[in-house]
Amino acid sequence: MKHTLSTKLFGLLALSSVALGSVQALASDDAAKDKAEAVKVVNGSVTVLKDFSADPNMTWYRDNITKAKAVLIIPTLVKAGFIFGGSGGTGVVLARDEATNTWKGPSFATAASVSWGFQAGGSAAQVVMMAMTDKGKDALLSNKFQAGADASVAAGPVGAGAQAATVDILQFTRTKGLFGGLSLEGSVIAVRDSLNHAYFGKPVTPVDILVKGDVRNPQADVLIKQLTAGAK
Numbered sequence: 368m369k370h371t372l373s374t375k376l377f378g379l380l381a382l383s384s385v386a387l388g389s390v391q392a393l394a395s396d397d398a399a400k401d402k403a404e405a406v407k408v409v410n411g412s413v414t415v416l417k418d419f420s421a422d423p424n425m426t427w428y429r430d431n432i433t434k435a436k437a438v439l440i441i442p443t444l445v446k447a448g449f450i451f452g453g454s455g456g457t458g459v460v461l462a463r464d465e466a467t468n469t470w471k472g473p474s475f476a477t478a479a480s481v482s483w484g485f486q487a488g489g490s491a492a493q494v495v496m497m498a499m500t501d502k503g504k505d506a507l508l509s510n511k512f513q514a515g516a517d518a519s520v521a522a523g524p525v526g527a528g529a530q531a532a533t534v535d536i537l538q539f540t541r542t543k544g545l546f547g548g549l550s551l552e553g554s555v556i557a558v559r560d561s562l563n564h565a566y567f568g569k570p571v572t573p574v575d576i577l578v579k580g581d582v583r584n585p586q587a588d589v590l591i592k593q594l595t596a597g598a599k
Contacts, residue, residue, distance in 0.1 A: 401566075405563075405565055406586065412590055436503065437462040439494075440494070441458030456478055459472060461594060478555070519536065520551060558572075
């Protein structure tokens with residue numbers, strides 16, 4: 368009887384060890400996927416900044432990007448659906464330290480919206496949101512906010528001599544496909560904690576990254592350099 372119980376106990380311990388190993392392996396796989404996604408988003412954001420700086424229609428953007436208090440860069444915002452539609456994408460938030468005029472970040476965030484109405488086909492866009500007020504900056508640094516409700520949002524001016532609206536956040540868009548009239552008003556923008564954890568190697572909040580500057584990833588240097596260059 369004792370032998371049987373010992374055998375069963377050994378079997379249970381062995382199964383527990385295997386199960387624990389499987390859980391750890393899955394967690395490791397998830398972390399690796401998050402890290403890869405984070406790096407891809409950062410690299411895509413560098414491309415967005417280069418594309419915007421080279422676009423002849425983005426004169427106001429080039430003249431004012433370095434004056435923004437914070438920015439949200441979304442390399443690929445996707446819109447798709449028929450009748451029921453929506454848009455979404457993951458991007459990075461960077462904040463400017465106005466005392467030193469240097470940028471901190473990135474913190475990862477996702478933008479998502481759901482719409483109802485006639486939706487045909489799919490399309491994609493590059494998006495840069497510029498917080499021009501403290502309220503806009505606070506929204507981008509928060510864990511979650513709704514564009515248009517927690518901070519006012521308007522399309523950024525396009526072309527030479529254009530005038531900007533007096534709002535908290537200006538949204539600039541470069542489209543790939545039929546994405547005319549894109550607006551993120553009503554979208555929910557929330558922090559991607561898992562990507563922040565994977566990119567910096569430990570749990571961190573947007574405030575840790577963007578205000579305190581407690582963490583840094585050298586892989587983001589090229590992104591910060593491109594943002595600092597602005598119109599160059």
